[in-house]
Every structure is written in structure tokens, then in C-alpha cells.
Amino acid sequence: MSDPAPLIRARGIRRSYAVGDRTLEILHGVDLDLYPGERLCLMGASGTGKTTLLNILGLLDRPTAGSVHIEGRDGWSLSVAERAELRNQRMGYVFQFYHLFAELNAVENAVLPAMIHHGAMAYMSHRKEYRDRALDLLTRFGLAERLKHRPGKLSGGEQQRVAIARALLLNPPILIADEPTGNLDRATGEKVLELLFAEQERRGLGLLLVTHDDSLAERCDRVIYMEDGLIRGQRVLRSVGGSTDSPELPSGEATAPA
Amino acid sequence: MYRFFLSQRYIRMRPINWIGTLSIFVAVSALILILAIMSGFLEKSREHLRGHLSDLVIAPSFDIPLNSNGQTPPRAAGPILEAVRAHPSVQAAAAQMVWFGMLVPPRGETVLSDPSGMGMVMVSFVGVDIPDEYGATSLRKDLEIKVENGLPGQRPENLDDPFAYPKDYERDPDERPLDCILMGERLAANWGLRKGDQVELATATLDPDTGSFRQAANRTVVLAGTYRSTFNEMDLSRIYMKREALADWLGRHGQYSQLVVKLRDYERDWVQTKADLRQELGQRGLIHPSPKTYTPGDFGWEIQTWEDSRHSMLAAIENERALLGIMLGLVLLVAGFGVFAILSMMVSEKRRDIGILSALGATPKGILTLFLSIGGLEALVGAFLGVVMGVYAAHNINDFELWLSSTFGIQIFDRKVYYFDHIPTVIEWGGIVLIAVAAVGTALVAAAIPALRAAYLNPVDALRYE
Numbered sequence: 001m002s003d004p005a006p007l008i009r010a011r012g013i014r015r016s017y018a019v020g021d022r023t024l025e026i027l028h029g030v031d032l033d034l035y036p037g038e039r040l041c042l043m044g045a046s047g048t049g050k051t052t053l054l055n056i057l058g059l060l061d062r063p064t065a066g067s068v069h070i071e072g073r074d075g076w077s078l079s080v081a082e083r084a085e086l087r088n089q090r091m092g093y094v095f096q097f098y099h100l101f102a103e104l105n106a107v108e109n110a111v112l113p114a115m116i117h118h119g120a121m122a123y124m125s126h127r128k129e130y131r132d133r134a135l136d137l138l139t140r141f142g143l144a145e146r147l148k149h150r151p152g153k154l155s156g157g158e159q160q161r162v163a164i165a166r167a168l169l170l171n172p173p174i175l176i177a178d179e180p181t182g183n184l185d186r187a188t189g190e191k192v193l194e195l196l197f198a199e200q201e202r203r204g205l206g207l208l209l210v211t212h213d214d215s216l217a218e219r220c221d222r223v224i225y226m227e228d229g230l231i232r233g234q235r236v237l238r239s240v241g242g243s244t245d246s247p248e249l250p251s252g253e254a255t256a257p258a
Numbered sequence: 259m260y261r262f263f264l265s266q267r268y269i270r271m272r273p274i275n276w277i278g279t280l281s282i283f284v285a286v287s288a289l290i291l292i293l294a295i296m297s298g299f300l301e302k303s304r305e306h307l308r309g310h311l312s313d314l315v316i317a318p319s320f321d322i323p324l325n326s327n328g329q330t331p332p333r334a335a336g337p338i339l340e341a342v343r344a345h346p347s348v349q350a351a352a353a354q355m356v357w358f359g360m361l362v363p364p365r366g367e368t369v370l371s372d373p374s375g376m377g378m379v380m381v382s383f384v385g386v387d388i389p390d391e392y393g394a395t396s397l398r399k400d401l402e403i404k405v406e407n408g409l410p411g412q413r414p415e416n417l418d419d420p421f422a423y424p425k426d427y428e429r430d431p432d433e434r435p436l437d438c439i440l441m442g443e444r445l446a447a448n449w450g451l452r453k454g455d456q457v458e459l460a461t462a463t464l465d466p467d468t469g470s471f472r473q474a475a476n477r478t479v480v481l482a483g484t485y486r487s488t489f490n491e492m493d494l495s496r497i498y499m500k501r502e503a504l505a506d507w508l509g510r511h512g513q514y515s516q517l518v519v520k521l522r523d524y525e526r527d528w529v530q531t532k533a534d535l536r537q538e539l540g541q542r543g544l545i546h547p548s549p550k551t552y553t554p555g556d557f558g559w560e561i562q563t564w565e566d567s568r569h570s571m572l573a574a575i576e577n578e579r580a581l582l583g584i585m586l587g588l589v590l591l592v593a594g595f596g597v598f599a600i601l602s603m604m605v606s607e608k609r610r611d612i613g614i615l616s617a618l619g620a621t622p623k624g625i626l627t628l629f630l631s632i633g634g635l636e637a638l639v640g641a642f643l644g645v646v647m648g649v650y651a652a653h654n655i656n657d658f659e660l661w662l663s664s665t666f667g668i669q670i671f672d673r674k675v676y677y678f679d680h681i682p683t684v685i686e687w688g689g690i691v692l693i694a695v696a697a698v699g700t701a702l703v704a705a706a707i708p709a710l711r712a713a714y715l716n717p718v719d720a721l722r723y724e
């Protein structure tokens with residue numbers, strides 16, 4: 001196989017919650033790969049566990065069983081600090097509700113990942129570089145007039161664009177977006193998506209996207225359908241990386257529940 | 259970087275955080291003020307307790323035999339003075355004759371006709387040697403002192419001989435020479451006495467043969483001047499005269515009743531000096547011999563330090579200090595709770611931000627320090643302002659109190675109640691630093707609880723919030 005190595009390789013992901021005195025399993029053993037440059041879409045009814053899965057893949061939530069390899073490293077067997085570093089350097093997150101800091105203006109929000117990465121001294125010596133990068137992104141996203149605005153003074157679409165700039169600031173190879181347009185009207189969502197896809201293409205990112213929007217799914221390279229905590233099938237629209245011959249995903253068939 | 263950046267931004271953007279600073283500020287400034295005032299009061303109390311007490315007082319029991327052959331301590335002061343002055347730690351020593359008596363009203367009524375006690379006053383007569391007394395006690399200072407509201411021109415003219423007749427005293431050439439006395443300015447004022455007035459004194463003496471009191475002949479004396487010490491009731495009850503004159507009046511059974519001794523360095527030398535003198539004077543038969551070994555708290559005998567004679571009162575003052583410490587601790591606890599409450603609120607309010615920080619790659623340790631530095635920063639600012647305010651208030655408490663009472667008619671400090679005419683404050687920098695450090699420390703401990711909660715917050719739970 002001459003496939004490029006996957007950015008994310010998840011195997012046998014299970015996640016259960018303790019609800020009262022019984023445990024409720026949300027994910028029943030999910031396998032998933034994300035390849036560089038791939039635009040992967042995750043679809044499924046509400047409550048099937050898409051967000052739960054994304055949090056696990058994004059190293060925010062520990063699976064009850066299974067493994068997540070990020071660029072070959074087992075994310076959940078790393079130390080807390082190493083995992084934090086992976087999140088900071090290798091992944092960008094875009095949330096449905098933007099999740100910006102209300103106290104910071106657009107530029108400050110966008111440079112936050114760099115501030116987290118560096119200590120005070122190191123950051124100050126690279127400050128201009130990061131600010132320029134943030135300004136560049138925000139300007140490209142049409143926010144040149146909104147740089148000093150706090151989130152409270154920005155529209156939903158503008159806030160999401162700041163969030164995307166933040167996610168891209170440190171040039172991570174992986175971008176995880178959970179219903180990034182779910183909170184926006186169609187026209188605005190369209191614009192934000194346009195911009196997201198453009199960046200994805202330009203940078204060759206592996207994009208993992210959750211959506212309920214079929215027309216959006218159409219524009220992805222591959223669509224994975226989830227149902228009740230399992231992957232029920234996938235549709236390959238364009239072959240990117242090794243996605244076509246992902247062994248665990250025979251078309252239309254779910255991975256067997258254990 | 260984000261820790262510093264976010265902590266100061268959070269503090270700046272959320273005025274409610276200043277409540278934490280405010281609670282530390284109020285606690286620190288109040289503590290410093292309380293400490294200053296309490297220390298001032300305690301110091302004054304200690305001073306007051308000490309009063310006119312000399313470093314050491316040596317008072318032999320003249321009537322108890324020294325040994326089996328019935329010898330008693332010598333009644334003359336010469337030998338014992340010489341022996342005491344020979345000790346290297348002794349700076350000065352003076353012999354005093356102390357006796358009790360009454361001041362008889364000048365209006366011709368007799369003491370006995372006034373059984374209620376009104377119009378006469380119990381006093382101590384203190385017979386002193388000049389200039390020995392000046393070396394060992396504060397008498398010279400008390401005679402020199404000038405006070406704004408004091409009575410002018412009442413001090414004796416010549417301090418080298420304060421018991422001389424006042425310049426303008428017109429002596430009746432026929433009468434026998436009268437003795438001169440010095441009395442406290444307040445006592446003289448209460449009785450309407452002026453320098454040069456004649457005063458009548460009464461006393462009783464102990465008959466050395468029968469052991470019972472008998473009334474001695476009243477004496478007319480001349481007021482040679484007034485003194486003013488820092489101790490009110492002493493001023494109201496002490497009348498100085500020449501030791502010779504007092505001994506003469508009392509029938510010359512004794513020549514001195516005690517030695518007052520001033521040490522070069524009391525704090526350093528008192529233990530050793532007291533032990534040395536016990537042994538030395540005891541061996542020479544000047545006082546009663548006592549065991550060689552000194553036992554602390556054994557103050558019931560003939561040589562006493564001023565602390566010995568105020569033992570239980572001093573212990574009460576020390577208790578007060580311990581109590582003060584506990585109270586201060588409680589105030590800090592409350593301030594710490596202020597920081598805790600504000601920061602807990604903030605952590606709850608900022609759950610989402612904490613989740614985002616996690617997602618963006620912040621470690622739990624980083625989040626912990628973020629919230630700790632918010633608490634620490636608040637406390638530092640509060641403690642700094644508190645120190646400034648506390649010290650300023652302690653310096654100006656009297657002006658402030660005067661302003662309060664003149665503006666609102668509230669009298670916080672009743673000058674009639676205390677022995678001093680202003681609120682005493684003592685700025686102890688050691689204590690202030692301790693308070694500031696303790697306040698910041700308490701704030702950090704209080705901040706640690708919500709900070710830990712933030713650090714171990716599950717980012718997924720935090721992010722689910724909208």
C-alpha cells in the first residue's frame with residue numbers, strides 16, 4: 001500500500017456514561033481514519049454520538065475502550081502535557097457555538113493558541129509574527145474592519161470566522177468542526193463554509209466535519225453515516241489519500257457491534 | 259503567556275473581581291490599624307503598669323532578724339547603697355523613705371471632722387536624696403517638664419535644690435524653719451495650691467516598742483513647686499520631701515525604706531543582677547540571705563524587678579496579645595473566604611472558557627496557575643493598598659477621630675476614660691509584613707480550591723454549556 005499515513009486512526013472506540021446506577025453506552029466500537037487533504041463528513045440523526053466521537057478523536061474526551069492515533073502516536077497513552085501539546089499544535093477546533101472569549105477582541109482571540117503554546121518571554125519575542133498571521137487570516141476572512149471588536153459586537157458569521165482563524169493560526173494539519181454552520185442562516189453559513197473549504201484546500205488539511213446538511217455533505221470527499229453509536233456506512237465521492245480502500249468500511253455495512 | 263494575559267484581562271474586565279481585592283484590602287488595612295492601636299494600647303498599658311517603678315527595688319524587712327542572734331538589717335542606707343552601686347550593671351541607686359499620710363485641708367477643718375474622706379486625701383510621702391534621686395528615677399524630668407496646659411511658674415526654681423524656699427516666699431522670722439515639699443501639679447491644682455503656700459500634713463507612726471500606730475504631730479510645710487509625671491494617679495498621691503526631713507518627722511526609727519536601682523541595660527542584665535545582689539547583699543547581712551539559685555517567679559522577697567511586682571497584670575497583657583493573634587487570624591479567614599467566593603463564582607461562570615482553553619492545548623496545570631494568579635493578583639493589589647491605607651490610617655487615627663467627633667458628634671475615644679490624651683499607635687513593620695504575607699497566603703490557599711476545580715474540569719462537560 002502506498003497510502004499516506006492517516007492523520008487520525010481510531011479503532012474500536014467505545015464510550016459509555018454512568019447514568020444513575022447503570023452504564024449507558026453511546027459509542028459501540030467505531031473505527032475511523034482521516035487522511036491528509038481529506039474532507040470527511042460525519043452525518044447522522046441527533047443523539048447518535050457524533051459529538052461524542054469528535055471529542056474523543058480530538059483528544060478532549062477519553063474513550064472507554066479503543067485507541068486514537070494522531071499521526072501515528074497513540075493520543076490516549078500520552079501524558080497530559082503531551083496530549084495538550086498535540087491539541088495545540090496538530091489540531092484546530094471549530095464549534096457550533098463559536099466559543100470565543102468574551103473578554104478578548106477578534107485579534108486576541110485568534111492569537112490565543114500561540115499564547116498557550118509559548119511562555120511569556122517566548123511569546124513576546126514572536127508577538128508580531130503571530131499578530132501578523134492573525135491579521136492576515138482575519139483580513140482574508142473579511143474582518144479587516146472588525147479586528148478590535150469583541151465577540152459581543154460581532155455577528156454569528158463573523159464570530160465563526162474568528163473561530164476559524166483561531167483554529168488555523170498554528171497551521172495544524174487536522175481541523176475538526178462540529179456543525180460549524182449549525183447556528184447560522186443558510187446564506188451566512190454558505191459563506192463561512194466557502195471560506196473553510198478554501199482554507200482546507202489551500203492548506204491540504206484533513207477536515208473532519210459534522211453536519212446535518214445534505215447539500216454540504218455533497219461537497220465532501222467522503223461521507224460517513226452514523227446510527228446509534230455505530231457507523232452504518234459511507235459514501236466516497238472523491239478518493240483522497242487511502243480513503244477508498246479503508247478496510248473497515250465496506251460500503252453500506254456497519255462495523256459489527258461487539 | 260495566556261495565564262498572565264487572561265488573568266489580568268479577566269480582572270480588568272470583570273469589576274466583580276475587585277470584591278476579592280476589596281476584601282483583602284479591607285482585611286489588611288483593618289488588621290494593620292487594629293494591630294497598631296492594640297500594640298499602642300498594650301505598650302501604654304505596660305508603660306502604665308510600670309509607672310514610676312524602678313528597674314529594681316530593694317526593700318529589706320527591717321524587723322525580721324537576719325540570723326539566730328537577733329541581728330536585723332542595718333537601718334542606715336550608706337552600706338547597702340555602696341554595695342549596690344559597686345555592681346557593674348547598676349547605673350544608679352538612691353535611697354527612699356516611703357510613708358503614708360494625709361494632706362489636711364487648708365481651710366482650717368481637721369481631717370478627723372471629715373469622716374467621709376472628702377476634702378482630704380491619702381498620699382504617700384516619699385523622702386528622697388537630691389541628686390541621687392535624679393540619677394535613679396525620672397524626678398528631674400518630671401520637674402523640668404513644660405506642658406501647654408500646665409500651670410505656669412509652679413515648678414521649683416533651682417533643680418539642684420528643689421526643696422529650697424521659693425524666691426518670693428516670705429518667711430516669718432519668728433517661726434521655726436519649715437520643710438519644703440513637691441507635689442503633683444494635678445493635686446496642687448485640685449486643692450488650689452500655689453507655689454509658696456503652706457500646707458498641713460498628717461500621719462501616724464508605728465511605735466517601735468508596742469507595735470501599734472499612734473498619731474504623729476501634724477506638720478506645716480511649704481509647697482516648693484510642682485512636678486508632672488506621665489502617671490496621673492501617681493501625681494495625685496505622691497508628695498516628695500527630703501529624706502532627712504521625713505525621717506526626722508517620723509521619729510528617726512528608720513532612715514530609709516527602700517533603694518531604687520536603675521540598671522544600665524534592664525532587658526539584658528536584670529536576671530543576673532538580681533541574682534548577684536541577692537547573694538552579695540545577703541552575705542553581707544544587708545538583706546536576708548536567700549538560696550543561691552534563682553528561681554523564676556520567685557518575686558516575693560526583698561529584691562524585686564518592676565516586672566515581679568506587676569507579674570499577674572503583665573501576664574494578662576501577654577494573654578491579650580495571644581487573643582489579638584487569634585482575632586487577626588479570623589479576619590484573614592473572612593477575607594480568604596471573599597477571595598474563595600469570588601473565584602468560585604468566576605470558575606462556574608467561566609466553565610466554557612476553561613473548556614476552550616483545554617481544547618486549544620492548555621494543560622490542567624496551566625489552568626490551575628491561571629486561576630491562582632487571578633487570586634494572587636487580586637490579593638497582591640489588595641494587600642499593597644491595604645498596607646498603604648492601614649499605615650496611613652494608623653498615623654492619622656487621632657485626626658480622623660477628632661474629625662469624626664467634631665463633625666458627627668460621635669465620640670469613639672473618650673479621653674476621660676484613658677490615661678493618655680490620644681489614641682496610641684505603634685507601627686510594627688514586622689507585624690505589617692507578616693499580615694501582608696499572611697493575607698496573600700490565605701488568598702492563595704482560598705484560590706487553590708476553585709482553581710483546582712477549574713483544572714480538573716472535564717473540557718467536554720465545560721464545552722457542552724451554551
Ligand SMILES: Nc1ncnc2c1ncn2[C@@H]1O[C@H](COP(=O)(O)OP(=O)(O)OP(=O)(O)O)[C@@H](O)[C@H]1O
Nearest residue numbers: 017018019026044045046047048049050051052053
Ligand atoms: N455526559 C453524558 N452523560 C450521559 N449521557 C450523555 C453525556 N453526554 C452525551 N450523552 C448522550 O450521548 C448521546 C450522544 O450525544 P452526542 O452529543 O454525541 O450526539 P450528537 O450525535 O452529537 O447529536 P446532535 O446531532 O444533536 O449534536 C446523547 O443521547 C446524549 O444524551
Ligand SMILES: [Mg+2]
Nearest residue numbers: 050051052178
Ligand atoms: Mg452534536
